[in-house]
Structure formats: structure tokens, C-alpha cells
Amino acid sequence: METLQAIFHALPAVLAWHNVLAMVVGTLAGMVVGSLPGLTATMAIAVLIPLTFSMSPLVALGIMAGIYNGAMYGGAVPAILLNVPGTPPSIVTTFDGYPLAKQGRAALALKVACWSSAIGGALSAISLMALAPPLVLVTLLFGPSEYFWLGILGMSSIAILLGKDPIKGLIAAAIGLLLGTVGSDVVTGQQRFTFGRLELIDGINLLVILTGLYAIPPAIRMIEKRYSENTERIEIKGHPDDGFFKNFKYLLPTWLRSSLIGIGVGILPATGGSMAAFLAYNEVRRTAKNPELFGKGDIRGVAAAETGNNSDNSAAMIPALVLGVPGSGVSAVILAGLLVHGLQPGPQLFRDTPDIVYGFMWQMLFTSFMLFALGGNIATRLFSQVMRLPQVILAPMIMCLTLVGIYALSNDMFNVWIMFGMGIVGYILNRLDFPLAPIVLGLVLGNMIEQNLRLTMLIHQGDLTALIASPLSKVLFGLCLILCVVPIFRRLRRAKS
């Protein structure tokens, strides 16, 4: 009952005009970013976070929620019209979306994508509101050793499961943790990896690394592709049978089934929208009476992919808000955004700033509904024009925008040069298939892991067995072990076969 009161108490602040405006701007910006192949929600949020520094947390989170939901839907536009996924999860949307566009039913496919994204996103936001508050109670059982293992579990799950190669994932995670140790040690005051630079005493700002890793490499990749005229013409013609209520009954089972799959996948660490979309699509096809229609232009295929993909959005924020362990790359970046605004995830977030945390949940819900209003015919026509914007012009604009945010952090060029260095590192790591999300997660969780490790050692006078003394730490340690051992077995089995 108290939780319900707290949830509704946050509502008036969310509905203040400046917060509504932030959500609208964020959703539109997200749609535009998502519709541009090569740009992702993660990148958009990474560029945006430094720019929201002076805004109130709720306005900044409103923009982030809008971008998140908007970009996930926006990815469907080029997937349907050009067979080019705007975001990684929208690969599944191309399976039926593009065949529909080739049959002259692009308008219907785009509408189905819009409705499905909105419904998936809304159900996911409701699951966030329902599941996050009770889960907070579980965290009360956690002490320093449990928090240490929880951080390790979150890190290793993202590092091992997210990329193609567990070794590279673990190296990326360790690099992130190491970058987090730069600056004065909180206990002894000793300087670590500062190379005598005063600017590094307080450590490297999370935003500098985030922007360098996520914004510069894709911008450079855009420049590498030589400019060529896009000659493909995009025809979007509506039909009287394309209405929401005319298709509602037919698509409802697909929406419900895919939403449940997406929410389930979202809560699990390191899975993400792509897996949710694939699983939802396969499940809907498996249970369909006429599965042979899938892949040839069935609207249920578009609905399953988009619902699955968007219902992962808010669900991935459940472990992020409750435990400080994000479920996906985008939620890791949003978590970084929370930290920048002084909001530490975990039970204290729900206790100290309920209006902000529940406000964010409302924002995830409202921005999903906004897709209905903003993602219609006019928006789709507009985005099909946006897709024609030459990437060689867009790329330098992204670079300039990163500077606006990073320069303002300390009004000097030091952070800008670190961002540039991180951009080069990010580019190299990206090309060599190193996942970047573990680096961000390492930065976010590094402090929690080190502090709790040292606290446990301090309490138990350096006894390492204290780390696995309690039953809960044993369980968490066991999960970490399983996570590390399973890929090795899988590789050995694959090598044998």
C-alpha cells in the first residue's frame, strides 16, 4: 500500500509541463536516432548525459526514457523500408517488415511496429513498477561480502554473455574496473595512476569515458563510408483496413505472448532486446496455425519482433535500479546517467528519492504511450526523409556535440583529450570484437566492488574466507563460478563436435 502511494505521489511531478516536454523531445530524438542506421540508443544517451548535467534529474531522466523507447521503435523504420536494421534488435523486424514493404504494405508494417513498440514498452514499464519495489526488500539481506559478489556477478554476466568471446569480455570488464581506480584512493588517500596530473586526482569522469567509447567510434565509421546518393524511393501508402481496432483482435495474442517473453528476457542480465525479439518471433511462429507465412510478410512477425524488443526496455532496468546491476548495455548507460545526477541505485534510491525513481518508471510508461501519438503516418514520412540525411554531415555534428558536453565539465580541454583517447581505444576494441558495455559497467560498479571487498577484509582482519562465509555469498559465488565455467564447457564441446 505504501509503495502504491509512493508511485502515485510521483505522478504530479512527472506531469509538470517541462517534464512532459522533455519526454516528447526525448521520444522524437530517440525515433530520429533509431531510424538512422549506425546510431544506437546507447550512443544517443551517452552523448546526451553530459548535456543534461545542469537539468533537474527528472527532466534528464524524461529525455533518457524518451530516447530509449523512441530509438527502439525508430530502428524499425529503416528495417521495414530499406531492409537495414536501424538498431541491432530490429534485425528481426526485417524478416517480415521488408517483405511487407515490397508488397506495397509499408504503411501497415510501420503502424504495426508502432503499436507493438508502444504496447511492449507500456507492459514492460508496468512490470518495472510491479516488480522493482518488492525486490528492493531482498537487498536488505545484503552485507558487504554479498554486495561484492553481486557486483562481480553483474560484471561477469555482462562480460561473459554479452560478447562473442568471454576472454575479451572479461578483459573489457577489468579495463573498466581499472579505469575506475584512477585518482585518490578513498581509504589511504594515495594517488593511483595519476601520472602526476592534478586533473586526475578526482579520477576520470564517467561521462568522459562513456562519450569517448560510444560516440566517437560510430562517428568515425560513418566517415569511412564514402558518400553516395540514396536512389531508393520510399513509397508509403495507407489503406482503410490498416486501423488499430481492425487489427487489434488479430494481434492481441502476439502482443501478450511477446511481451511476457521480452519482460522475462529483460530481467535476466546481459540478454538485451535482440534476444528478446528473436525469442518472441520464434515463439509466435512456432505457435501459429500457419507458420509458413512468416518471413514472407506476416504482420504478426513484425508485431512479435517489435513487442519483444520493446518489452525488454523497462524490464532491463529492474536489476539496474534495485541492485545497481544493469540487465543490458543501454541500461548500464542509463545507470551511469543516474550516478551523474547523484542518484545511487539500490534500496536508498527508493527510500531517499522515491519521487525520482517512481517518476522515472512513469516516464518509461508515458514515453511508450507517446509512440502511439508521435509514431504515426506523419512521423514515419518525416523519418523516411531523415534517413536520407548524409551520414558524412551527421558524423562531424555528433563529434561537435560530444565536445559541448565534455568541455563544460571543467571548462578546459583536458577532459576533451581524454575523451579523444578513449575514442581511439573504443574504436580499436570495437573492431576487435571487445564488448564496450563491460567497460562502462566496470566504471559504474568498480567503486562498489572495491569498497565492499576492503570493508569485508577490514571487518574480518584480512581473512579471505569471510567473502564466502554467509549462505547468500556462497550462492552468489557459485553463480559466478557457473557463469565462468559454462562457456568453457560449451567451447570444448563445440571444438569436439
Next chain:
Amino acid sequence: MSFRIAECSAAAGMILLVIIGWFQISDLPTDARMFPAALLLIIGILSTALLVRGIIGKAAHFLNDEAKQWRFAISGKRMFIGFAMLALYFLTLPYLGFFTTSFILIIGIAKGAGYHKPIPLICSALGFCIFVYAIFVALFERPLPEEFFVTLLSTSF
């Protein structure tokens, strides 16, 4: 450059950084050194594994066709120019100002990448500068390096 060579070079580079890092923290007290030392050790061990795996060709074997088609950059020349222009942008920015350098960067990169429509290009660059000025300077009052002509005019008069 093949995937194997690139991966081995990256692993070797990381081992070198681990050695430098190890010397950096060698003077620290045990308590402050413990965590970064453990991380350096992990990176060192995993990078060695990556290097060994690359030398015996295991990584390329797992990646199969992907490794054969792999290229470090779509166009090495344009990648280098991109990074070089960005570095030049950051170098000149404190002297020329944000808007002047951003305008030049947008036009320079687009032209360099083969975009040869002057009017849309100038309009886009101008539009971007006006947008940044309106939103970030006028509305949010974000500090940006001052334009050289503004400084010049203010010192002249």
C-alpha cells in the same frame, strides 16, 4: 592487416600496458595496491591467453569466415583522416572558438568524404551552429571556447 595479427598486436599492447601499470603502483601501500594489482594480473593473464590463442590461430578458427572477411577499417585512409581532423579540431578549438572550428570541421569532413553540394552543406553547418547556440549557449548557458573574432573585436575596441 588480418584479424589474427590485429588481435595479437592488441594483446601484446595490453601486456605492455600491464607492465607499465605494475611499475606505477609498485610504490603504493599494500591496501591501496591490492585491487588495481589484482586487476592488472587478470588483464595480464587474459591478454597472454589471447596472444597465445592468436599465435596458434585458434581465434581465427572459431570465427571461421568472419575472420577471413574481416578488415580493421572500411577505409584506412578515411579513418586516419577522420581521427586526424578530430585531433586538429580539438587543437585549434581553444584559439579559434567552438563555432568557427565546428563549421570548418563539418564542411571539411563532408567534402573529404565526397559530399559536393555546397549549398545544403553550408546550410547544414550553419543550421547546426545556430541550433547549438540557441539550445546550449542561450538556453542552458553552457560555456564554450570563445570565437577568435569576438576576442579580436573586444580587444580592438
